[in-house]
Structure formats: C-alpha cells, structure tokens
Amino acid sequence: MTLPDTAARRKVIADFRSDTVTTPTPEMREAMARAEVGDDVYGEDPTVNALQAEVARLTGHEAGLFMPSGSMTNQVAIAVHTRRGEEVVCAEGSHIYEWELGMMAAFSGVVPRFVPAPLGVPDPAQVRAAVRRSVHQSPTGLISLENTHNKAGGTVIPLDVLAQIRAVADDEGLPLHLDGARVFNAAAALDVPLHEVTRHFHTVSVCLSKGLGAPVGSVLTGSREAMKQAHRYRKMLGGGMRQAGVLAAAALVALRDGPARLKDDHRRTRQLAGALVDAGYRVDLAAVQTNIIYVDLPDAQQRVEEWDARGVRASALGPGSVRFVLHHQVSDEALEGAIGVLTA
Template sequence: MPEAMKEAMVVDLRSDTVTRPTEAMRQAMARAEVGDDVYDEDPTVIELERLAAGLTGKEAGLFVPSGSMANLIAQMVHADRGSEVVLGEASHAVLHEVGAGAAIAGVQYSIIPGDGRFTAGQVRKRIKAPTFHTPGTSLIWVENTHNMGGGTIFPTAEIKAIAEVAHEAGLPLHMDGARVFNAVVAGGEALRDVVREVDSLSFCLSKGLGAPAGSVLVGTREFRTRAHRLRKMLGGGMRQIGILAAAGIYALEHHVERLADDHRRARRLADELRRLPGISIDADAVQTNIVMADLHGADAADLARRCAERGVLFHALSRRRLRLVTHLDVDDAAIHRALGVISEVLGGGG
C-alpha cells in the first residue's frame, strides 16, 4: 500500500497538536502580508494581536512561538526570582515544561493537589508574605481547560473567587488558557466573561484551533511591553511571521465553533469505550476534547503499542491510564475505526 494511503488511515488521538493546516488555511498563509515582527512591524501579526486583545477584552496581545514560551514569559513578567507561584499539581507548567519555571524564571511552585481545579479557599491558605527565611507568593495560576485533568473546565465563578483572593493580596492571576476556546465552546460562555478577572492569559493557536504554530499572550499594555522584551531575550523573536499569524487569524475566524464537533466525538469515544470490559472512564470528567481512560488489568503501554501497529495512536500516561484527544483531523469515521481497533485488541483479537 502506498505510504500516503497508510498515513491517511492512521487515526492520531495522541494530541490536538498533530493537526495539519487545511487548504484554506494554507491559502490564507500564502496571501499574508509580512514585515519584521521583532520591530513590531508585521501587519498580519499586529492584526492577530489586536484580534486576540479584542476577543479577550484585554489591552494588548503578543504573538509567541509556543504555549510553553507564553507560560515562561508570564512567570518572568509577574513573579520575582525566588518567589512562589500557586498552581495545581498537574499543571502543564509543573509537569511538562522541563522545569523552565525553576531553571529560567527562578520561581518555585506551591502546588495544590487534585485534578487541576481548586478553590479560592485553597489559594488563600497558600498565599504568604516573604520573611527573612521564606519566599513570598508572587503569582496565582489557573489552567483552563486542564490538560491532565482530562480537558476539564475551570468554573468561571471559582476563577472569579480566586481572582478576588489574589487581588486582595495584591497578586496577579494568570490563566494558562492553551485550550480556553474549548472551555468557551463547551461551557457556552463568552471568552471575555471567562477571562474577565484574570490579569493575563495565553491561548494556543496550534491545538484545537488547528494552526501549525503559535500562542498569544494577552494582558495590559505594560504587560505586553515587558513580555515583548522577554520574548526577544528567550530567542522567540521571529521576523516575517505574518505567515503564521495568518494561520492563527484563520483559525480564530473559522475553527472555534467547530470545537463542538471534537467535544461530541470525545463524548462518543468515552461512551463507547466505557462499555468495553476492562476500561473505566469518569463520564463527568469528559467535558471537552480529552478522554482519560483507566484500564483494569491490561497494560496501557502495551495496548497503545498494539493499537499503533494497527494505525490507531494514543498516549499511555501511566501503567493503567490512557489519554485520547479529538481534533480537526479526526472525523466520525476515524472515531469508528479507533473504537473498532481498541475493542478488537482489548478483546484479545489483536
């Protein structure tokens, strides 16, 4: 079978980052006007940053290469070296950014145990003033949706309560909103309302929105000025990137509403997987495009490997836990195929 046909048959549920730009997105990229973005002179980047600021109701946006760099810059702007950031234990910044907060921003984490959602009361208990012996708190951090929590939505009312606690203590609140559009579409709230109380946030264009790269950091004009300088320091100044910004604009204009299809497919995947023997899924936790499934007995890595041999890819997160993510490049037929392969392999047919 030709390689291209084999590739077309692969169902890749490892992450929503694996999408490829659509033909229409590629055309928008090819048409983009460009300039030198390090000089803030790329018209398409400027348009994207204005669009992001307008959608979030914040003063200014900054296009950055990745969600990880956005997170690092946010910590560097808001938090003093040697201070503490309060956040959930399974946050992307804690688990999957190679320790950048400690290594580069010079912060330590005060982590709240649990699935990534926490309360204002839990935050209040962790806030501390610096003393001669101890670090003080400099930043409060929420992740919405929460990746390792299984794409769960951080309730807007709780974000508001957390913001009150943070602001009373004179601290900023940042949202890692890598997948905030999933939260917005699933929760039926306006983006501006979801992020109204946060001082800054970032969202990724390269996940459910289907662009090939990039995130936008938004906040006050002063936040942007400092973030812009730090982006350069970290090597994230990228010149004629209007071609990437054009993909981001296209994604914001055409790929937000369709996230509902990814959510519907994730729900179908969850509903059908949990009927299989040896798998359990917390149905309430499947709120957006991520499904966490727990195996009883079978080894997750072994199942992932055997399914991959049959063209169905997903991650084994631990010995018993799988993560499956729906996205733009997974249609109903692909979900059907994935379910068939997983059921066959689990049932001993593979």
C-alpha cells in the same frame, strides 16, 4: 521494489495523540501564501499585529504578543509577574510545572506551590491558604490557573470559581495568570463568549495550534505595559520570528473557523468515552468535559503500540494511563472506525 511497511506508510484511521497533530486546512495554506509580512521583532509585521490585536480583543485585554509556543507564553508571563525567589501558586498537575521542564525555576528563579485540584478545579479557600507572606518563607508572587486542565482530563473551571480566585488575588495584591492552552474549549463547554472565561486574569496564554487547529503559535495577552515587558523576555528566549505573518495568517483563519467546531469535538469525545466504558475500559466520565479522555490501563505502552499497528494512534502517559485527544480532523466516520479497532 517493495517499500518497507513503516508506520508512516500505514493507513491512519484516527490520530488521538494530541490536538496539535492537525495539518493546515486549504484555507490556512491560501492565507499563508498571501500573507503580508514584515519584521515582527521590530513590530512591523501587519499580519502578526492583526492577530495580536484580535486575540487581545477576544480575551478582553489591551494587547497581545505572538510566540512560537504555549510553553513560551506561560514562561514569559511568569517572568513578567514574579521576582527571583518567589513562589507561584498553581493547581496540582499544572502544565507550567509538569510539561515545561522546570523553566519557572531555570528562567525566572521561582518555584511552584501546589494546591489540590479535584477535576482540575482548585478551592479558592485553599488558594488563599497557599499564599505566603512570612519573612521565613518564599513569598508568593503569582497565582496561575489552567483552563481547561489537561492532566485532569480536559476539565473546566466554573465561572464562579474563577471570580472567587480573582477576589483572592485582589485581596492579596497578586497577579493572576491563565494557562489557556485550550481556553476556547472551556468557553465552548460553558457556552459563553471567550472573554467571560478570561476577564478575571491579568495575563492569558492562548494556544492557537491545539483545539483551533493552527499549525504554530500562541498569543500572550494582557495590559500594554505587561506586553512591553513580555517582548523583552520573548527576545531572551529566542522567540522573535521575524517575518512571522505567514504563521499568523493561518492562526487568523483558525480563530475565525476553529471555535465553531469545538462542540463537535466535545460530542465525539463523549461518544468515544462512552464506547470505551461499554467495552470495559476504566474512564472517569466526570472528567470527560471537553476533548480529552484518560483511560487507566496497566499495559498502556503495549496497547498503544498494538492500536498504532492497526491505524489508531494515542499517547501512553506513564505505565498505566493512555490519553485520547479529539480534534476537528477526526470525522464521525473516522471515529467509528477507531472505535471498531479500540473495542475489538
């Protein structure tokens, strides 16, 4: 009997839909099988505790809290820092607004106040101007940044800008949160240790299932007191995963092995972007700073479907934009094959 030729059975040359599509490495699977576990809701899973401590150390914070997703860590952080009726100052296109389904309003009762962010980088002066203190307006409760900035193209906020925005937060008496879903990519692009990027923030959300390649999970880091509050909100959102050490074990491997691979991801991203431009595609090369490429295409969905039929997967984000995201399971050989399909 001949099986139907489904997309699942067709050979995939390269999957650029997201860096979340990676599968666990053999080392991760072995670590998962051997993981020592306990009930994490009671704080008794030793592997989760080790992961939380390690991410906190890397970000320069006192403590961490493991959760299923970056959306949850971001929204828990917002709940920790704000009160209902307040505003969150954030860059245009921020993930906490664009892709987290209105949860800042639904869960914390707060709304965004956007500031312009060319190439994902807000002007500190405009951040200061966005802060509200009038009794006639919603007061500002939090400043939130995203680094790298997904919708801007995986762009990086310079260290001096981070320091200036922290100074604004201090002057205004406001907490500063980082959506660091791809913050390891930012550190790799800046060629600095992670804590140099994260040290300005009161809380940091670190996704382990994107650039680093873990199968599941994010860690929120901050002060011990903030993490005590975060534990309550994680519970409210159903984020207590009990014997989660099997996931934390894979994440620890990702923390050990993943950062060293990121510069290769960035190199391949620049190679792909250059090939697309040479083939006549519209790409803003100034925005190609880490592992993400956006291509302007008027027939985005149709082109994505055509490429998928030939073994190359990408994401149509709206009618006129296609996103490519590189990751460690796109090899040089796979990239060459994909370029052949995309530029044919």
